Amino acid sequence: MADIHQLATMLKELDDQLVGCMRCGMCQAVCPLFAQTGKESDVTRGKLALLDGLASEMLKDPEGVNEKLNRCLLCGTCQANCPSGVKILDIFIKARAIMTGYFGLSPVKKAIFRGMLVNPKLFNHLLSFGSKFQGLFTKKADDMLGSSCARFQAPVIGDRHFKGLASKPLHKIVPELDTPAGKSGKKVAIFVGCVIDKIYPNVGEATLKVLEHHGVGVFMPAGQACCGIPTISSGDTSSFDKLVEENLALFEKGEFDYLITSCATCTSTIKELWPSMYQGSSANRMKLRDLAARTMDISEFLVDVLGVEPAKVGGNKTVTYHDPCHLKNSLGVTAQPRTIIKASSGCEYKEMAEAGTCCGSGGSFNIAHYDLSKKIGDRKAENIVNSGASVVATSCPACMMQITDMLSQKKAGVNVKHVMELYAEGLR
Amino acid sequence: MTKDAIIKDFEAIVGSDNVMTSETDRHTYSYDAAVLDSVMPALVVRPTNSEELGKTVKLCNDNGLPLTVRGAGTNLSGGTIPHPGGVVVLTNGLNRILEINEQDMYAVVEPGVVTAKFAAEVASKGLFYPPDPGSQTVSTLGGNVAENAGGLRGLKYGVTKDYVMGVDFWDVDGNLIKSGSRTVKCVTGYNLAGLMVASEGTLGVFDKLILKLVPPVLAAKSMMAVFPSMKAASETVAAIIANKIVPATLEIMDNFTIRTVENFRKAGLPTDAAAMLLIEVDGHPAQVEDEAAKVEEICKQNSASEIKIANDAAERDAVWQARRDALPALANLKPTCVLEDATVPRSQIPAMIAALDEISNKYNLTIGTFGHAGDGNLHPTILTDKRDTKEWQRVEEAIEMIFDRALALGGTLSGEHGIGLAKSKFIESETSPGTLAYSRRMKSVLDPKGILNPHKIIG
Ligand SMILES: Cc1cc2nc3c(=O)[nH]c(=O)nc-3n(C[C@H](O)[C@H](O)[C@H](O)COP(=O)(O)OP(=O)(O)OC[C@H]3O[C@@H](n4cnc5c(N)ncnc54)[C@H](O)[C@@H]3O)c2cc1C
Ligand code: SF4
Ligand code: SF4
Numbered sequence: 001m002a003d004i005h006q007l008a009t010m011l012k013e014l015d016d017q018l019v020g021c022m023r024c025g026m027c028q029a030v031c032p033l034f035a036q037t038g039k040e041s042d043v044t045r046g047k048l049a050l051l052d053g054l055a056s057e058m059l060k061d062p063e064g065v066n067e068k069l070n071r072c073l074l075c076g077t078c079q080a081n082c083p084s085g086v087k088i089l090d091i092f093i094k095a096r097a098i099m100t101g102y103f104g105l106s107p108v109k110k111a112i113f114r115g116m117l118v119n120p121k122l123f124n125h126l127l128s129f130g131s132k133f134q135g136l137f138t139k140k141a142d143d144m145l146g147s148s149c150a151r152f153q154a155p156v157i158g159d160r161h162f163k164g165l166a167s168k169p170l171h172k173i174v175p176e177l178d179t180p181a182g183k184s185g186k187k188v189a190i191f192v193g194c195v196i197d198k199i200y201p202n203v204g205e206a207t208l209k210v211l212e213h214h215g216v217g218v219f220m221p222a223g224q225a226c227c228g229i230p231t232i233s234s235g236d237t238s239s240f241d242k243l244v245e246e247n248l249a250l251f252e253k254g255e256f257d258y259l260i261t262s263c264a265t266c267t268s269t270i271k272e273l274w275p276s277m278y279q280g281s282s283a284n285r286m287k288l289r290d291l292a293a294r295t296m297d298i299s300e301f302l303v304d305v306l307g308v309e310p311a312k313v314g315g316n317k318t319v320t321y322h323d324p325c326h327l328k329n330s331l332g333v334t335a336q337p338r339t340i341i342k343a344s345s346g347c348e349y350k351e352m353a354e355a356g357t358c359c360g361s362g363g364s365f366n367i368a369h370y371d372l373s374k375k376i377g378d379r380k381a382e383n384i385v386n387s388g389a390s391v392v393a394t395s396c397p398a399c400m401m402q403i404t405d406m407l408s409q410k411k412a413g414v415n416v417k418h419v420m421e422l423y424a425e426g427l428r
Numbered sequence: 429m430t431k432d433a434i435i436k437d438f439e440a441i442v443g444s445d446n447v448m449t450s451e452t453d454r455h456t457y458s459y460d461a462a463v464l465d466s467v468m469p470a471l472v473v474r475p476t477n478s479e480e481l482g483k484t485v486k487l488c489n490d491n492g493l494p495l496t497v498r499g500a501g502t503n504l505s506g507g508t509i510p511h512p513g514g515v516v517v518l519t520n521g522l523n524r525i526l527e528i529n530e531q532d533m534y535a536v537v538e539p540g541v542v543t544a545k546f547a548a549e550v551a552s553k554g555l556f557y558p559p560d561p562g563s564q565t566v567s568t569l570g571g572n573v574a575e576n577a578g579g580l581r582g583l584k585y586g587v588t589k590d591y592v593m594g595v596d597f598w599d600v601d602g603n604l605i606k607s608g609s610r611t612v613k614c615v616t617g618y619n620l621a622g623l624m625v626a627s628e629g630t631l632g633v634f635d636k637l638i639l640k641l642v643p644p645v646l647a648a649k650s651m652m653a654v655f656p657s658m659k660a661a662s663e664t665v666a667a668i669i670a671n672k673i674v675p676a677t678l679e680i681m682d683n684f685t686i687r688t689v690e691n692f693r694k695a696g697l698p699t700d701a702a703a704m705l706l707i708e709v710d711g712h713p714a715q716v717e718d719e720a721a722k723v724e725e726i727c728k729q730n731s732a733s734e735i736k737i738a739n740d741a742a743e744r745d746a747v748w749q750a751r752r753d754a755l756p757a758l759a760n761l762k763p764t765c766v767l768e769d770a771t772v773p774r775s776q777i778p779a780m781i782a783a784l785d786e787i788s789n790k791y792n793l794t795i796g797t798f799g800h801a802g803d804g805n806l807h808p809t810i811l812t813d814k815r816d817t818k819e820w821q822r823v824e825e826a827i828e829m830i831f832d833r834a835l836a837l838g839g840t841l842s843g844e845h846g847i848g849l850a851k852s853k854f855i856e857s858e859t860s861p862g863t864l865a866y867s868r869r870m871k872s873v874l875d876p877k878g879i880l881n882p883h884k885i886i887g
Contacts, residue, residue: 016763019763019764019813019814019815020763022461022463022759022764022765023459023460023461024461024502024563025460025461025500025501025502025563025566026502026563026565026566028500028566029542029544029565029566038474038518038520038521039448039453039456040453040456040457040501041452041453041456045456046456049455049456049458049459049466050452050455050456053455058455058466059451059452059455060451061450061451061452064450064451064452065452067452068452083755083756083759084756084759084760084765085756085759085760
């Protein structure tokens with residue numbers, strides 16, 4: 001392990017960004033974690049002060065700082081609301097990379113990221129194997145939500161109600177596509193994303209159906225790798241670079257106007273983290289910037305590019321919408337998914353309270369701090385139930401998993417859908 | 429007692445989850461929103477009810493441990509920077525609204541209730557709690573009372589002190605002292621509640637607050653007036669008041685701030701205007717119409733080149749968004765942003781503005797000025813980088829000169845941000861030696877060991 005002085009020197013690189021925090025404390029109003037714990041180390045101001053303390057060698061406990069730094073959903077709510085415009089996520093992600101460089105990656109993460117994730121074929125193979133056996137260990141929890149829970153006491157699953165692996169992933173149902181632009185005159189590339197591919201292939205199918213309906217050409221290459229968010233949020237820059245390169249090589253082969261995803265997390269990763277965090281060649285960095293500029297969330301594409309508008313009034317089911325942090329905070333996309341719901345046949349839109357607050361998933365935060373994740377998620381579930389809606393829609397499969405868990409445990413009787421599913425269901 | 433034994437005693441009171449001892453936890457309570465160096469406390473304790481709070485205070489006193497109470501830590505004067513080796517006592521575990529009495533129009537709250545949450549809860553019952561500091565989404569009512577916080581509505585509705593009917597507080601020996609009452613009038617005994625207002629945690633630890641509520645506003649009208657000079661704008665402020673009109677809000681912005689706000693969020697502000705006034709009159713609909721017309725006339729007489737009246741909620745919101753953006757927009761320009769608090773009698777606003785101009789030239793500093801012109805409270809905001817030691821030296825000198833000028837014009841060291849650590853060394857220049865000695869004597873009687881937020885206010 002390098003010495004602490006060296007760590008401080010590395011963190012000094014963040015100094016120019018850290019100094020922008022005027023310690024006003026306004027982030028306390030919006031941080032979902034702080035709302036649960038009330039601890040200054042759980043809110044941005046505290047975390048930035050800790051990094052600053054370590055960089056200036058005022059603090060001597062890098063483990064302690066690292067632990068606090070990792071207690072964060074990376075939801076970006078603080079950044080979207082910081083009066084001083086501090087690039088908080090950028091700081092946190094860079095700091096995690098520096099910390100991981102200092103401490104090394106945990107053996108479990110090393111095995112998962114470097115042994116599996118960077119090798120999409122092996123990853124797919126292992127998970128398809130897993131999908132066949134998952135029934136042995138789990139039992140059905142809620143039929144409508146399609147959730148399961150552990151059959152026996154299980155250390156990792158705990159009392160979670162989760163959506164299991166699909167029996168057939170999207171890459172088996174539709175291995176690849178390259179269709180010409182139809183009546184829209186537009187062609188898009190589709191970045192599928194791991195969760196849609198392996199857990200919600202129906203969302204992928206709905207997306208394809210919608211694009212076909214609107215006469216949009218689709219380039220969807222086989223062999224897509226993970227967008228890299230789990231690796232970069234754990235500070236594993238080398239796995240991240242590998243994943244970005246694998247994906248770049250695939251998408252370079254196609255011609256398209258926009259890169260589209262139905263996963264808010266993938267969209268924000270491609271748009272923001274690929275260009276800013278990739279460390280490889282400058283030629284690749286240029287290409288990533290170009291790709292990022294053309295990357296869009298599917299609802300954004302439908303509304304802003306194709307011009308889909310709410311067409312009908314009334315409907316037989318009431319739908320509310322949860323804003324995924326990665327769409328709302330990082331990309332500012334909030335109106336378009338609502339427009340799509342209002343354009344979906346049979347849906348009556350109803351806004352819930354605090355629609356824009358985090359659901360508590362936070363990727364691996366859910367695994368490391370399930371108790372906190374659940375508390376944040378419970379509040380979301382309450383708001384959903386109180387809205388009186390029979391369906392909650394969202395634009396991120398990771399949020400869908402978390403909300404499904406919360407609603408299933410509550411036996412709330414509210415269904416969880418992706419906006420694309422609702423829209424596709426209404427298309428004749 | 430050894431440190432471990434003391435920690436055990438605190439744990440026995442509040443539970444081990446509510447005692448923080450790690451270096452990292454302590455570090456996150458070593459600063460507040462003031463631009464000052466941080467100081468590590470030895471311990472951080474979070475009581476969650478009244479009894480725990482009282483026992484915590486007593487335990488600190490029994491062991492001679494300096495105690496700093498902390499609400500949201502948003503004060504701008506170092507009031508929550510702990511004493512080295514002292515204890516930080518958090519109030520965010522004491523966050524219950526105990527009563528909202530609609531009939532008698534008061535509320536009883538614990539000190540850790542967040543200001544904006546309280547105001548919203550009160551509004552949902554058809555009542556109004558006017559104090560609205562810019563930090564209201566996070567600041568606590570205890571912190572507001574301890575700082576006597578003001579806000580945009582100070583001119584017509586007053587500041588926090590005008591809403592404090594009573595304070596229950598723990599004295600340093602752990603006795604619960606009750607002051608004030610639930611009645612509108614109360615002259616029984618010394619005005620101890622009044623003494624607690626602006627005491628910055630140096631005289632007692634608030635346990636409960638009784639706060640006055642008022643009827644909601646029936647109608648309001650906002651407008652934005654553009655002026656060819658800061659002088660013309662500030663003379664308009666004086667003229668409005670001289671005409672016996674008291675707007676709810678009367679805010680000023682200089683050209684630098686206007687341009688910065690417009691760059692921050694395009695809202696169509698007049699970037700070539702030397703100054704802008706943002707005005708809101710409120711009250712009975714008929715009175716609002718009448719006052720708005722008069723204010724418009726006064727602005728015109730004082731050479732306003734343009735007056736925009738908000739016709740609906742969206743336009744009204746746009747006016748106030750421009751004001752709310754002032755600090756964030758300025759803060760975005762430079763790494764360090766020092767928000768000052770120069771307060772003078774209203775008639776001296778033009779002179780104070782001229783002084784700020786002179787100071788910014790003399791020290792070659794970028795200063796954006798905006799603030800509550802109507803109550804004489806300006807916020808000159810110095811934009812700098814604290815790491816640039818030479819410039820920082822000039823900033824410190826400029827701050828001192830701002831105070832000097834404010835005092836020379838009959839003003840005060842602080843209109844709303846408190847004295848804390850940041851300004852305690854200047855207090856002698858505002859108060860007489862006798863006043864300071866009297867204050868110190870009072871402090872030493874009420875807190876003989878000097879454990880309640882040492883060195884704040886009176887040094
Ligand atoms: C962006 C921003 C905007 C602001 N706008 C305004 C404004 O418009 N007007 C204004 O007046 N101020 C403003 N402030 C300053 C600050 O928010 C106020 O002073 C506020 O009242 C502090 O509340 P707090 O809960 O953060 O208290 P803290 O900062 O935690 O504490 C302030 C003082 O109160 C004492 N204290 C807290 N709780 C108790 C208690 N229970 N018993 C005894 N003492 C206690 C503390 O010891 C300390 O001395 C602003 C600050 C920021 C960062
Ligand atoms: S809101 Fe921004 S500037 Fe204020 S304390 Fe939080 S991170 Fe710092
Ligand atoms: S990213 Fe989200 S969880 Fe993390 S500090 Fe910011 S608001 Fe809190």
